[in-house]
Amino acid sequence: MPQTGTGGRWRDRLPPERAYKRRAGAAAPAVEQDRAAGGRNQRNVDLGDGRLARASITLRLYRSTRRIRAYLRWSQDGRTEERYVCEVESDSRKQNLVEAWRQARAKGFLAKDALPPESTASSLGVRASMRGNRSRDTKPELLLRGLLHRRGMRYRVDTQPIADVRRKADLVFPRDRIAVFVDGCFWHGCPDHYRPATKNADFWREKINGNRARDAETNERLTAAGWTIIRVWEHDDPAQAANQIENAVRRKRDSAHLDRAKADAH
Structure with a gap:
């Protein structure tokens, strides 16, 4: 995969739609995001005061520059919040989502949590499902x-x-x-x-x-x-x-x- 964020992949043409658009018959949006992030419990952002919100990655094509940018989005107190993550340059939407989640994690945008000692759950994802x-x-x-x-x-x-x-x-x-x-x-x-x-x-x-x-x-x-x-x-x-x-x-x-x-x- 080319170096992410260089903005030079598509100089003379627009990126193919398969690089950023969801295809008909694809997995449900939540499933797609879970798989790309490496699990549902890997998609949380910290709202403070011990609260977490489930986030998703949105891919946007900027036609004037022929670039695809990834944004982290979540809901907080009834508002939709958004944060720029990176530019992605694969021909595959799946790979672009995976890369965007990797970048979000590397940049510290995602919450880090640990199981409390009294929990019987085997993972954060299991605990979230149990509590919910x-x-x-x-x-x-x-x-x-x-x-x-x-x-x-x-x-x-x-x-x-x-x-x-x-x-x-x-x-x-x-x-x-x-x-x-x-x-x-x-x-x-x-x-x-x-x-x-x-x-x-x-x-x-x-x-x-x-x-x-x-x-x-x-x-x-x-x-x-x-x-x-x-x-x-x-x-x-x-x-x-x-x-x-x-x-x-x-x-x-x-x-x-x-x-x-x-x-x-x-």
């Missing part, structure tokens, strides 16, 4: 609910779909018999972000495997009762998840309307 776990009203869940509500969708929150299965879904459409679960990456063993614990490994392996088995059993029992199950990972794009849910609800309603029309015809 809530039974309801998580940030991904609130984002998803807001998108669906603005589309005119109405649902119940944190509700048992059926009495025989004593487990609550995060969103329930009772008339359409659709149950939505927004699963946390750590507690439900996300294939992209879950990493087996090394501290108290047997305990956590048993815990996560138990949660996975419980999820599978819940799916089977609700499906057998005639329900449609939709599971969304906390890292999934909320807009794509909202599309999936809305399409499922509308298909159910169209099918029910057709069945009623056929019954009336007879």
